[in-house]
Amino acid sequence: MLLIECPWCGQRDQTEFSAHGEAHIARPTETATLNDEQWGNYVFFRSNSKGLHYERWTHDFGCRRWFNAVRDTVSDQFLVTYKPGEPAPDAKQLTQQLSDATSGTAKVSGV
Amino acid sequence: MKPYSLWSLVRNGISYDKDWQQAWRSPEPKKHYDVVIIGGGGHGLATAYYLARECGVRNVAVIEKGWLGGGNTGRNTTIVRSNYLLDESAGIYEHAMKLWEGLSQELNYNVMFSQRGLLHLAHSVHDMQEIGRRGNAIHLNGIDSEFLNPQQIKKMLPIINLNCRYPVMGGLLQRRGGTARHDAVAWGYARGADDMGVDIIQNCAVEGFDIQNGEVKGVRTSKGLIGAGKVGCVVAGHSSVLAEMAGFRMPLESVPLQALVSEPVKPVIDCVVMSNGIHVYVSQSDKGELVVGAGSDAYISYSQRGSFDQIEHVVGPLVELFPLFSRLRMLRQWGGIVDVTTDRSPILSKTPVKNLFINCGWGTGGFKCTPGSGHLFAHSIAQGEMHEKAAPFSIDRFNTGALIDEGAAAAVAH
Numbered sequence A: 001m002l003l004i005e006c007p008w009c010g011q012r013d014q015t016e017f018s019a020h021g022e023a024h025i026a027r028p029t030e031t032a033t034l035n036d037e038q039w040g041n042y043v044f045f046r047s048n049s050k051g052l053h054y055e056r057w058t059h060d061f062g063c064r065r066w067f068n069a070v071r072d073t074v075s076d077q078f079l080v081t082y083k084p085g086e087p088a089p090d091a092k093q094l095t096q097q098l099s100d101a102t103s104g105t106a107k108v109s110g111v
Numbered sequence B: 001m002k003p004y005s006l007w008s009l010v011r012n013g014i015s016y017d018k019d020w021q022q023a024w025r026s027p028e029p030k031k032h033y034d035v036v037i038i039g040g041g042g043h044g045l046a047t048a049y050y051l052a053r054e055c056g057v058r059n060v061a062v063i064e065k066g067w068l069g070g071g072n073t074g075r076n077t078t079i080v081r082s083n084y085l086l087d088e089s090a091g092i093y094e095h096a097m098k099l100w101e102g103l104s105q106e107l108n109y110n111v112m113f114s115q116r117g118l119l120h121l122a123h124s125v126h127d128m129q130e131i132g133r134r135g136n137a138i139h140l141n142g143i144d145s146e147f148l149n150p151q152q153i154k155k156m157l158p159i160i161n162l163n164c165r166y167p168v169m170g171g172l173l174q175r176r177g178g179t180a181r182h183d184a185v186a187w188g189y190a191r192g193a194d195d196m197g198v199d200i201i202q203n204c205a206v207e208g209f210d211i212q213n214g215e216v217k218g219v220r221t222s223k224g225l226i227g228a229g230k231v232g233c234v235v236a237g238h239s240s241v242l243a244e245m246a247g248f249r250m251p252l253e254s255v256p257l258q259a260l261v262s263e264p265v266k267p268v269i270d271c272v273v274m275s276n277g278i279h280v281y282v283s284q285s286d287k288g289e290l291v292v293g294a295g296s297d298a299y300i301s302y303s304q305r306g307s308f309d310q311i312e313h314v315v316g317p318l319v320e321l322f323p324l325f326s327r328l329r330m331l332r333q334w335g336g337i338v339d340v341t342t343d344r345s346p347i348l349s350k351t352p353v354k355n356l357f358i359n360c361g362w363g364t365g366g367f368k369c370t371p372g373s374g375h376l377f378a379h380s381i382a383q384g385e386m387h388e389k390a391a392p393f394s395i396d397r398f399n400t401g402a403l404i405d406e407g408a409a410a411a412v413a414h
């Protein structure tokens, strides 16, 4: 069972949350001029990353608020969670944090 | 290759089973193949088999990073059916069903295909409308389907509890549906392909592509560069990873899907039972174990294990429907990584890279289409153009909007 750190409520059980796919996909602004290819890419195509994944969650059975998370999709380990609107954490730094964590030299939050 | 027969069984029995041939070779990769298939699951192996058998393309390699059938092919709940709502789906899944019906003979390998019948239960007015619409659509496509009332269901399944929390109101039965032995499907195709000269290379991961001027020329593997005229990528949950190596993105999300089996008991259910409404599906293996399919997790993961709460979610409805099962112990539980599309239909397609073809997106329910998928994909690769039954399943549909939206019809996970 995963433990997830809600940025508002703290650490809670996974069953209180639901996942909602990749984060930081901005809706195109020039919608009137988009062609089918651009629309399709925005709506359907995803990075589906093996490794670091930036994603959206909601704390359904808690504060009911949305937040973002970065998780390692190989181990399911949460590296960080943050509020919507906050900038996406740097991938390089998180990768470092992940390799430190697997070699046992650092504590990873939200796990 | 010596065929398997009653005679060979007797002969090898007399010689204490010491003289059985190996079912396939384990060759070192050659420098170049006409076609390289990435992924030694059922779909990849079937593709190689039909390339050699029907398309005259025999200089073929199947490259598998682990062992044959170690992906979703060896992890599924083995349900086979062709009762889908839409015409395109009926086309491809029924094509597979017809191949299943002669597969053991064709391969000279017992895939234990058992048309024991597959029953979808309905628990609400909405469920009744759904099976009504789908059952009639299936019928119009010339595929068998029957409606059952609760009394008929009770007759088929004496141990069912019709008056469970969401009472059973009716059912949709496909008598030609059933199960097959998943490992045997991979092994049978591998043996048949090997016999026609296909090289099956296990423990060899594809780590990149050799792409020149937008055209694939080979694959980089843990055993070195292997040249290829054409490449077919059939890696299920890892399709986005391979696509990224080739420089494009896929309309896929990879999520864990779980299953569990019980201790073996004497025969208690002789058909496959599925319920979309309360979400459970169960059948009994020939060994006597109950094979139970759980739901998929909503988050992307490559961890090959699902979350615990999914197990609880499937065991709850299972014991509601069949109170008898509450006494059984579950012996094993596992997960596979399934590649899910938004419209819940597969992708058989060309890609932005010339001569690189992809077969994926089978998600939670591609075992049933293993023969059909391999057959159509082989013909498409050989021709260089997608077969007409495969053409609607192109990646382009996510840009043109011509989705094949089976989500509503097959919301249950298999």
Ligand SMILES: Cc1cc2nc3c(=O)[nH]c(=O)nc-3n(C[C@H](O)[C@H](O)[C@H](O)COP(=O)(O)OP(=O)(O)OC[C@H]3O[C@@H](n4cnc5c(N)ncnc54)[C@H](O)[C@@H]3O)c2cc1C
Pocket: B038, B039, B040, B041, B042, B043, B044, B063, B064, B065, B066, B067, B068, B069, B070, B071, B072, B073, B074, B075, B076, B077, B078, B079, B080, B204, B205, B206, B207, B234, B235, B236, B237, B238, B242, B257, B258, B259, B293, B334, B335, B336, B337, B338, B362, B363, B364, B365, B366, B367, B368, B369, B413, B414
């Ligand atoms: C729990 C569960 C239950 C299911 N139940 C059913 C069911 O009842 N009925 C049904 O029809 N379907 C079911 N499915 C779905 C079905 O299992 C799949 O759709 C089907 O088996 C996919 O077959 P495949 O050959 O495409 O993929 P796989 O069998 O997964 O084969 C892909 C292969 O590619 C290999 N690979 C990956 N990356 C690389 C690389 N870089 N280099 C080389 N090789 C690589 C993998 O090791 C793997 O062996 C279920 C799935 C699961 C997980």
Ligand SMILES: [Zn+2]
Pocket: A006, A007, A008, A009, A010, A059, A062, A063, A064, A065
């Ligand atoms: Zn919260």
